[in-house]
Amino acid sequence: MLFNSLDFAVFLPIVFVLYWFVFNRNLRSQNFLVVATSYVFYGWWDWRFLGLIAFSTLVDFIVGIQLEKSENIRIRKSLLVFSLLVNIGFLGFFKYYNFFLDNFITAFTFFGMPIKANSLNIILPVGISFYTFQTMSYSIDVYRKRLVATKDFIAFSAFVSFFPQLVAGPIERATNLLPQFFKERKFEYLLATDGLRQILWGVFKKVVIADNCAEFANIIFNNSTDYQGSTLLLGALFFTFQIYGDFSGYSDIAIGTARLFGFNLMQNFAFPYFSRDMAEFWRRWHISLTTWFRDYVYIPLGGSKGGKIQQIRNVFIIFLISGFWHGANWTFVAWGALNALYFIPLLLFAKNRQNLQIVAIDKKLPSFKELITILGTFGLTMLSWIFFRAEDMNHALSYIGGIFSHDAFTIPDFSSFPGAITLLILILGFISVEWKGRFGQYGIYGLQSISNKTYRWAMYLIIILIIDIFGNTSEEIEFIYFQF
């Protein structure tokens, strides 16, 4: 079920009413409802993969209990390895089987030993990269004794399958989300209204910004050889906003929806396009995944400790894995490697933690220097997104080559893209709202502090009208991160 569908618009109020009015007698029944509705939510897309979630849940639940019982280090290690193998095994099979197979065939052929093997027609289960990482975080935390294993299977199932964030995150840590399933839930007015507001902003980002940008970005990327440099640049710009609007929009809807049910999920995006350097960008982009890799891969590898070579190695490992996590394609690996290259100079010159606070913290506008650094970081990000969006490496390189051709400084051919100017104006408005709201959790977070209700509601109505008029609602467009 898509968040931007009529089905969800009917589903959500029904679940809300059942949750607060029918299943509100005790925690267990509320958790049971969360599991049941989450399975309905997921099964709406493809019920055949429900078994996969159920199996993953069962494995990690049992592993958790056994880890809790045992003090023997070897047994504990074996249990953890078993949990990781099951989860990574699922991920490896569904997501990477064909990729590795194809590359093995290519490699053997290259060395004069052609082999024959048939690739499988595998459907990638939606959200598998997200919920497997979430359950792995549980097993690792129990193994590290940072978390006491739960004996409540329903609560654990609810933690794994919680529908707002099941298919595209935020990838919650067991230490943050699981305890919330054991806390008595009282309806909190401010939390719920804040949730609705965040959902509204998420829908705006998805339907107005991302889906409209997608239309132009798709045309330009799919026919990149037909366009001049400036139009290719425009296509990259549209994709840059598409991916941000799409993914952070999803996160906003997920976090907002969770709030309606009394849950607090972690912030996943913190205005990344206002970052002044790439290190800041990676502290603000897909925070739940970045911190997952930091805590469970980067720090165990030694992090920024040790010699320069070790530091560089760790950065490369983390970014390459991050790229590979996004998809089984060399373009994602290249995207990760490019970001590592952006990051390493900052690390080597100890500049990676110089911008910890949001830009222009006590000012309305950025200084000239800040503006230049923001634009520079944005430019580097935009360049890396080309690898992310391209079909293959040749496409990415020819696209970039096209941008840097002699006609890069001409005016793009707007007549071929009716509505592109309107979209640029909308993007400009969107950036302004995000800039004004950069101190909060999301763009229009600040509206809650406006005491004049008429003004507040007028703002909501305007956003709803913009979504209705300018939103690309002709079809329900899937979220990009569903494929990861």
Add this chain to the structure above:
Amino acid sequence: MMLKLFLKQVFVFLLVLSIVNVLLFFLISGFYIKDYEEVDLNYSEFLLADSHGTPLGDFTEIHDVHNFSSQSDSYLDMERKLQFLIRNTKVHRVYISVDDHTLSTTREDQNNLDRSSFYTDQNDFPSYRAYFFNKYLKYYCIFLNDRYSLIIKNFLQDELFDYSKWGGVRSKAAWEDLNIPEQEKQSLDRIENYFVDSIPSKEMTMALERIIKICKLNKIDLVGLKFPLSKTYYGMLGEESYGADSLFIRNKLIVVDFDDLFLEQDSLFRDMDHLDRDGGEIFADILFDSLENVLK
């Protein structure tokens, strides 16, 4: 307590949203819906067509035919209108467009289903749910109707954001004033827009077949019309057609083909395949005078 307050606030907000919806609906109905719902039920002969029929305006009434055409009407819309006429008039003859593009998927996509639901009743839908959704929810709720949003969007885009119009409204050149290469370019655009697929739309074909069947059942004379085309467009179109006229001929129905009537008179055209008002007036006279002989 807090939950009640929350629900109350949500309810009040939805109420405000409904009021905004009503206001916008009235605004849109003024220039989008109102004209579409105008029909004179005192006639027994009607013309059903898409934008090719609209230039004939009320010149058809001189010949006792009510022009019930609308821009972008598909056969699904015409079917609804036909059922409405059967329920509300003593219709005995219907002239319907069987132009080359009318069975295209483009026409299937670009239709008036949101507006033509006005002419429907429960029997026109497979379920009560579909009837309620189309006839009332989608019709009155601007937030559920993509076409309403598109109209406002296009209006704002054209008036505010189209930089080519800044500093004065650009008027479209008359068809006859265009040079041949420009006429060819526009004609090609139109052909590429209509003739995307190699086969006709299933949905449109089935709708036209149903129209034929309904007319037979209700003893209504059905006459197929092919509207005049400009010389450039006619030449470039060649044999390209989805064959609505052939379907008529297979069903032993009359087809009156006027597509080459004004090949030497570009001055009567608004664009490559639409007559202007003067062309519509002249064509209405020629059409119904000649039909008198054919239908005798």
